[in-house]
Amino acid sequence: MTMKKMMIGMQLGNGYGAQTLAWRAPHVDPRNYTNPDAYVRYAQAAERGKFQFLFLPDFLAQSQQSDQDSPMLTMDPFITMAVMARETEKIGFVTTASTTFYEPYNLARQLKTLDVISGGRIGWNAITTSDQASAANFGTTIAGRDARYGRAHEVVQLIQALWGSWQEDAWIADQKSGVFADLAKIQPINHLQGQYVASRGPLEIPPSNQGQPVIFQAGGSPHSLALTGRFANGVIGSTYTIEDSIRQRSNVRRAAERAGRDPDDIKFFAGISPTIAPTxxxxxxxxxxxxxxxxxxxxxxxxxxxxxxxxxxxxxxxxxxxxxxxxxxxxxxxxxxxxxxxxxxxxxxxxxxxxxxxDYHPAPIGPPHLTADHMQEWFESGACDGFWLNPDIYEDGIDAFVDGVVPLLQQRDLFHDDYDGDTLRDHLHVPYQYGLSEPTNAA
Ligand SMILES: Cc1cc2nc3c(=O)[nH]c(=O)nc-3n(C[C@H](O)[C@H](O)[C@H](O)COP(=O)(O)O)c2cc1C
Known part of the structure; x- marks a missing residue:
């Protein structure tokens, strides 16, 4: 019998590491913030470790808190993902993007383009944005949860409808007959006029190798759980104790059931922030x-x-x-x-x-087995389906995990030896999807 295995994602922010002062480490180039080669190197290191995905947090405002801190985010996650995807083959990329401050048509287009050009390796962490500094960059303020999440439900559906608006068999590309694509199968989606957003469509982008991007969520409020239950296949969690993680994961699973979905189709990732060294x-x-x-x-x-x-x-x-x-x-x-x-x-x-x-996440500090033991205990207790790793310094912290912790997890039969597919859906073991999510009893 094959045992269920954990999955590993990795936070990728500013080019330095998850610790705010990582940019000052002597072996780190303090100008990596703008260096695409550094991001590619980190993505390739994570792929060497067979991680399922990289997770790019994003806020739409300044993230540097003092003269001494670096920014915590990439300059732009979409463009950074495009660069990294070209230089990797298997690893997935999940970016955060706001349902409040993007128009659905723009977001549908950028995400699906990335999904197509990466060979089906893209995920979207659909968050509503709750910080006022981001709102100020759009000349507005943060609305209450009902409005934010009301819009989020519409935006996700509209985006899925736009993704599905180029039907799977629309593209003919037959030079002999001269038919490029069957326009009857690339049709507007007019019917989706909502209270907050609307779009006519169609979106002129064919399916990717996984159909369309995978939806993630991060939050925890009842509103966020309802969005997760209905649409998400992954949740980036914030949990400090094993008990809290078990509780949050079961909340997510119940939200899936309430929406009429299989709870195993939503994977819950707990944060971990190790520092690894020989002693x-x-x-x-x-x-x-x-x-x-x-x-x-x-x-x-x-x-x-x-x-x-x-x-x-x-x-x-x-x-x-x-x-x-x-x-x-x-x-x-x-x-x-x-x-x-x-x-x-x-x-x-x-x-x-x-x-x-x-720190924000549990921090096993010491030789690699301490991190492996932590992950094993949490995973076997049902606290998570996997982890999102926050390496202290990317430059050598990813390699320390890949060379020290990954082999231990593999020996213990807790982590795969290799990718068993090519797309992010394959890596996460979630179903193929094209177009709108099935209407559910929460809809
Ligand atoms: C682990 C985790 C990661 C998050 N990452 C982001 C992020 O990258 N960008 C962002 O704007 N909000 C992020 N959030 C914030 C949530 O999307 C949400 O705005 C916040 O939890 C408050 O939402 P609420 O109004 O549902 O309570 C994150 C939340 C959690 C728990």
């Missing part, structure tokens, strides 16, 4: 380079997580017995339990912070 000490010091410039701000926050006052004077000591006995994990931050567990292991306050306990 624990080396890994802590590598991670520490990102923490050190911020450490004085972080001490107070750690104190809040543990419910005890902490100051810079205590940085290089472990917590005292008295501090440990009065420490309590702060229930308002789900990362606090982990912080307390590490504190109890006797690390200094500085090293507790070097463990990445204030």
């Amino acid at each position: 624990k000490r080396e890994a802590l010091d590598r991670r520490g380079q990102f923490v050190e410039p911020l450490i004085h701000h972080r001490i107070g926050y750690l104190g809040m997580m543990l419910g005890i006052p902490l100051t810079a004077a205590e940085l290089d000591q472990p917590l005292t017995g008295q501090q440990l006995s009065s420490a309590r994990a702060n229930p308002s931050d789900p990362r606090s339990d982990k912080a307390l567990e590490i504190a109890r292991e006797g690390w200094s306050v500085r090293d507790i912070l070097y463990h990445g306990i204030i």
Whole structure:
């Protein structure tokens, strides 16, 4: 019997790494932000590891927070994907694009073009955009959820209808008879006039090798779950504990069932943000380079997580017995339990912070088996169908994972040895789709 295997996606942002200070690492070219060769190198490294896809987050506003940070996003995800797709063969690319601030016709066209030219390797993370800075770039403000998600449902359907408007057998390309394409099979979609958006169509683009792009979602609100349940095949999750991830994944699966779909057709990806090095000490010091410039701000926050006052004077000591006995994990931050567990292991306050306990995702820090163990535990507990990896520094962090963690996962029969298909749908084991999603009982 073949065991179900996990899938791996990888976050790809600015050309440096998921850590905001990755651009300052001595072996990183600080001008990679604008260097397409760097993005291609990272995509190829991920493909060498047989990752199912790269995930490109996107916001429509400035992402640099201070003079010391780099931007967190690519200059433009569509164009970056086109460059990477030309230099890779198998790996998929999932980009984030706003249902609020793009017109459906533009988005349908760009995504399907990418899907065709990449050989069917594109996914779309359909988010509604909830930050005001993005809205300001369009001279507006963020609407309430009902309006944002109302528009999102229409935009996704309109885009799917446009994708399907060039029927699968419309293209004849017969030089002898002189028929290029059967226009009766490339027809307008007029009927889709909604409350928020409309488009006549057709869209003059034939099917890709996977029909059309795969839809992803990222969110968690009931509104977002309804959109996911109806249309998505993948969810980029944000979960810090195994219990929370199990809960979020089952919410997604229930949303699929409510929409009359098979829950296995939506894959849930948990974030992971490892730092990998031969020894624990080396890994802590590598991670520490990102923490050190911020450490004085972080001490107070750690104190809040543990419910005890902490100051810079205590940085290089472990917590005292008295501090440990009065420490309590702060229930308002789900990362606090982990912080307390590490504190109890006797690390200094500085090293507790070097463990990445204030990062967005769980952070296994040490030799490769620690990351593999984390992934195995989460996957076997049903907390996720796979992971989206946030490498600390792309330049060598992807290779450290591919050479250290991937072979362990393969030996444990948890991750595939090779791609078993050519398209993103093949990689994700989700059905072929062309045109509109089946009408469901949520429609
Ligand atoms: C893991 C994760 C990744 C996300 N990535 C993006 C992103 O790249 N761009 C974006 O504008 N919003 C992103 N979001 C934000 C969500 O799409 C959504 O706006 C937010 O969760 C609030 O949505 P709500 O109005 O449904 O609560 C992300 C959310 C999560 C949980």
